[in-house]
Every structure is written in structure tokens, then in C-alpha cells.
Amino acid sequence: MLNRAIRCHPSKPRLAIVLVILIFALAAFLRIDFLTSVHHKVSHDSIYYDEMVRQLLETGVYAYKDTEPNAQVTPGYPLFMAAVYKLADYERQDPFPAIRYTQVVMSLLTLWLIYAIAKRLGGRTAGIVALLIGAVYPPFVWSNASILTETLATLFFAAYVYLQLLVFERKTPASALLGGAAMGMLVLTRPEFLILLLPIYVFHYFWQKETRTTLKLFLFTVIGTAAVLSPWVVRNMITLNEVVVASTQVNPFQAGTYPDKNYDDGLVDRRGKTQMEIAKERLKIGFTEHTWEFAKWYTYGKLKHTYSKMYFGSGHEPLYPVIPIVPWSWLNWLHRGLVFSALASLFVFARKWRQPAAILAIILVTMSLVRLVFVPEYRYNYTVMPFMIIMDSIVGVAMIRKWLPAKQTVLAAERSVNDVSSTPSSTQS
Numbered sequence: 001m002l003n004r005a006i007r008c009h010p011s012k013p014r015l016a017i018v019l020v021i022l023i024f025a026l027a028a029f030l031r032i033d034f035l036t037s038v039h040h041k042v043s044h045d046s047i048y049y050d051e052m053v054r055q056l057l058e059t060g061v062y063a064y065k066d067t068e069p070n071a072q073v074t075p076g077y078p079l080f081m082a083a084v085y086k087l088a089d090y091e092r093q094d095p096f097p098a099i100r101y102t103q104v105v106m107s108l109l110t111l112w113l114i115y116a117i118a119k120r121l122g123g124r125t126a127g128i129v130a131l132l133i134g135a136v137y138p139p140f141v142w143s144n145a146s147i148l149t150e151t152l153a154t155l156f157f158a159a160y161v162y163l164q165l166l167v168f169e170r171k172t173p174a175s176a177l178l179g180g181a182a183m184g185m186l187v188l189t190r191p192e193f194l195i196l197l198l199p200i201y202v203f204h205y206f207w208q209k210e211t212r213t214t215l216k217l218f219l220f221t222v223i224g225t226a227a228v229l230s231p232w233v234v235r236n237m238i239t240l241n242e243v244v245v246a247s248t249q250v251n252p253f254q255a256g257t258y259p260d261k262n263y264d265d266g267l268v269d270r271r272g273k274t275q276m277e278i279a280k281e282r283l284k285i286g287f288t289e290h291t292w293e294f295a296k297w298y299t300y301g302k303l304k305h306t307y308s309k310m311y312f313g314s315g316h317e318p319l320y321p322v323i324p325i326v327p328w329s330w331l332n333w334l335h336r337g338l339v340f341s342a343l344a345s346l347f348v349f350a351r352k353w354r355q356p357a358a359i360l361a362i363i364l365v366t367m368s369l370v371r372l373v374f375v376p377e378y379r380y381n382y383t384v385m386p387f388m389i390i391m392d393s394i395v396g397v398a399m400i401r402k403w404l405p406a407k408q409t410v411l412a413a414e415r416s417v418n419d420v421s422s423t424p425s426s427t428q429s
Contacts, residue, residue, distance in 0.1 A: 076189030122394035142313035180224020191246030
């Protein structure tokens with residue numbers, strides 16, 4: 001197993017502690033320096049969130065882009081914003097700086113989880129490598145200024161993965177409930193991740209071949225998730241008279257039916273139709289009359305749009321490079337390097353899949369397939385980047401560990417030959 005190969009050469013604990021502290025100090029400095037040294041732009045979605053939260057606090061109406069109650073977006077991030085607004089006295093001062101600094105704390109907590117997951121799966125060295133990459137990966141710095149769900153969702157996502165690993169290790173109902181609760185918090189922030197529960201437990205069954213244990217842990221995980229989601233579901237049943245587990249927003253699905261985001265292709269007449277009706281009609285006509293175009297868009301096209309560029313946040317001026325020694329034009333190639341390395345790591349995990357680390361591959365593959373359903377955006381690669389970084393670190397360190405002993409053996413053999421050739425007996429003969 002990969003993790004066993006790595007753990008056979010543990011780093012010195014004191015040096016590791018010093019490195020971890022220094023890396024966290026660097027991460028904190030970069031994030032705070034970024035917030036204080038540039039002007040931050042505000043996206044349209046951030047403005048809508050701001051209007052929504054102010055309406056919620058002042059009138060008690062929970063509604064996105066409307067004055068009547070709806071369930072267009074899940075309540076995780078709006079409620080987080082509302083709490084910060086109250087604490088920051090939003091009626092007298094701008095609450096956005098308080099949100100940004102709170103997100104810095106979240107980002108640092110996510111970094112700790114990245115380190116903890118990588119260390120658990122690949123050893124201390126892999127943990128430190130993942131921590132360093134996460135500390136300086138530019139989107140993890142820029143995102144702290146964005147009044148959007150990415151930072152909070154990634155924290156809950158990393159927490160869920162860490163707790164799910166504990167579930168696999170301890171196999172107790174309590175750990176499964178806790179893991180489910182973390183998934184519930186994640187779904188309340190970004191609902192598309194709910195689907196992960198099924199493939200993760202299917203993997204556990206094929207890995208452990210323990211039907212009763214797998215079903216028990218899955219049941220308690222679902223219960224934990226349902227317990228967290230239940231207030232939201234009940235609210236929707238009472239207020240909207242319908243069962244809504246996540247959200248009712250259809251736009252990302254409908255927008256995803258436009259190849260290369262050409263929203264004026266005129267494929268269907270949109271007048272008098274709902275977004276879902278437009279989406280269904282577009283899919284029917286697209287795959288029957290423009291088969292190759294739609295097939296390419298729903299595979300390679302969307303994956304390219306999702307992963308080919310890193311997430312730049314909501315924008316800022318002047319540009320903050322995070323890594324000053326790297327030219328700005330090279331930063332995106334560093335991102336692509338992480339993505340391509342993760343793709344290579346998938347093949348490694350596919351060969352040795354009977355280990356906990358395979359959960360990272362399952363997450364990456366599953367969420368990539370989910371992204372094919374909706375409109376592709378660069379910001380959607382953000383939440384899986386921690387796991388790509390962890391995969392790259394585990395496999396990279398394992399390869400170095402495997403390569404170093406072989407090289408040391410060759411060097412030792414060369415030294416032995418030289419020693420023999422330089423002995424007096426050899427020279428006299």
C-alpha cells in the first residue's frame with residue numbers, strides 16, 4: 001500500500017513541528033497581506049447575497065433575488081453571513097471586511113485538515129508537502145476576499161472527508177453520525193456534494209466485504225446528514241408547501257445545455273417556457289440533431305472549462321501574485337501541473353485501490369461527473385483542489401521514497417567497487 005511505503009521512513013518530529021508552524025505562519029501572512037494590500041471587487045452573486053441577508057435580518061424573509069420566500073439557495077452561507085453581519089453591526093459599517101477575515105480563519109482550518117488528511121493517508125512528509133502547497137496555492141489565498149460559498153464549503157468538505165476516514169477506521173455509529181453531520185453542513189452550503197455518500201459506501205463494501213458493517217455505517221451517516229438537513233426541509237414544507245432537500249435553483253442545469261456557453265445559439269424558442277422546459281428541449285434537440293457537438297461539450301468541453309484554469313476569486317487590483325518569484329503568466333501552469341499530476345495519481349490509486357486513500361480518487365471522479373451535468377465554471381474546481389493536492393503529495397512522496405533507496409543502493413555499490421579497487425592488494429597485483 002502507498003501509505004505503508006511512506007510511513008516506513010518517518011521524519012523527525014521536532015523538525016516536522018517547526019516546519020508546520022512556519023508554513024502556517026506563511027499561510028496566515030499571505031492571506032492577511034492579500035486582504036490589506038489590494039482593492040477587492042464584488043461579484044454580482046455577492047451583491048445578491050448581501051441583499052438577501054439584509055432582507056432576512058430586517059424583514060425575516062428568506063429569499064434569493066426575490067421578496068417572497070423561496071429555496072433558490074441553501075441556507076449555509078447566508079446564515080453565516082447573517083451571523084457576521086450582526087456581530088459587525090452591519091447597519092453602521094461595511095460587514096464585508098469582517099467576513100473576509102473570518103474566511104481567513106476558515107482557510108487556515110482547512111489547511112490543517114489538508115495536513116491531517118495527507119498525514120493520515122500518506123505519512124508526515126506527505127502531510128507537510130500538501131500543507132506547503134495548500135499554503136501558497138493562489139486560489140486558496142484569493143478566495144478569502146470573495147463573498148461566496150467556496151471557503152466555507154471547502155472547510156466543511158475537508159472536515160467531512162477527515163471524519164469519513166475516521167468512520168472507516170473506527171466503524172462506530174457515533175463516528176458515522178458525526179461524519180453525516182459534517183456532510184449535512186456541506187450540503188447546506190453546496191448541495192451537489194450529497195451524492196458522494198453512495199459511491200463512498202459502495203467503495204467501502206467492495207474494499208472490506210462487510211455487508212452488515214457497511215449498511216450500519218451508511219445508515220448512521222444518513223441519519224446524521226438528515227438530522228442537520230431536517231430544519232431546512234421542515235421550513236420548506238411549511239413555508240413553500242413542498243419537500244425541498246437542497247435547493248430549487250434550475251439555472252445551473254439549464255445554462256449547462258449551451259455548448260461553449262453560447263447563450264444565443266437559437267437552438268430552441270425560449271418564450272413562455274420554464275428553465276427546466278428549455279433545458280429538456282435543448283438536450284433532446286442537441287443530442288439528436290447536433291450529436292457530436294453536444295457529446296463533446298458534455299465530456300471534454302465541460303471538463304476543460306472546469307479544470308483548465310484556476311479560480312481567481314472575485315477579482316482584485318493590483319494583481320496579487322502570492323508567489324512573487326513566479327511570473328504571473330506561469331501561475332496557471334502551476335495549477336495545471338497539479339491537475340495533470342492528480343490525473344496521473346488516479347491511475348496509481350486505481351492499481352492499489354484497497355486502501356483508505358482511494359476515497360480521494362472516488363471524490364475526484366464523482367464530482368467531475370457531477371460537473372458534467374451543470375454549467376462549467378473555473379470556481380467549481382476549487383472545492384476538489386485540496387484533494388488533488390493531497391493525492392499529488394502522497395504519490396509524489398511515495399515515488400521519491402521508492403526511488404531514493406534504489407539510488408542509494410547504486411551509490412553504495414559504486415563506493416564498494418572503488419574501495420576494493422583502491423586497496424593495497426589490488427594495486428600490487
